[in-house]
Amino acid sequence: MLTISQVSERTGLSPYTLRYYEKVGVLKEPKRKEGGARSYSESEVSFIQCLNGLKRLGMSLEEITEFFRDGCVMEKIQQGEDLAKLSPSLNKRTEILTKHLAELEAKKKELETIMALTREKLAMYDALAKGAAEEKNGSGARE
Template sequence: MGYTIKQVSERTNLSAHVLRFYEKEGLLSNINRSKSGIRSYSEDDLEWLGLICCLKNTGMSLKQIKEFMDLSAEGKKTLKQRCDILIEHKKNVEAQIQEMHKHLDKVSHKIDYYTMQYNEYKNVESHQKLEMQEV
């Protein structure tokens, strides 16, 4: 009946610290507790954590994630709104990836340039060695 914070930590790759931190920040709420106050996560909680990780991994801020979770807590009447947020988020991430590609192109050019310079440098060096041998 329920997972300990450690078990959840292992399954989600979030440290126990982070799990408590997320709870404190209001990303996750209504986690069951034992009589002595120990957290007991349900399957549902794991589902929500999955969504949180998913959003976080695509670069959504904890603040935005909290807003999303607050909407979720309001129930089905916010389904459309939440759906729209996800769609918007997806668009943003796709745009970000496009940007990255553009910047990466520049890095590639720099690599070409540096490679050229290096080859030139190598040639000069070996040329100098030859000259030294001639002396």
């Protein structure tokens, strides 16, 4: 069993973030030691790492909560649960990820437009700066 500090080190999430995720229902409350300290199992750490991966992909906590509503599908598969029973959960996850991917594609398109505009501005300013330098050098040579 691992302490919250150890989980923090392994996942890159601060203890504050872990407690917050627990408070808002993204994480289930872990077992507690006699003194009240949180105690995490390896499977809980794996779940947190998976959750963190989805967060890094830009998913909201609401989407992540919905994504994991039925628990960890991979863990259920490893435990031998029938895939047919997991079909509704798999379909829901596919729906969530498809929606999220569409949002990312829209953001990518927006960023590509902004990057193209930035490149145009840079090219224009470079040309203006070269023109100013040539004008300065040219007028200095005439004097």
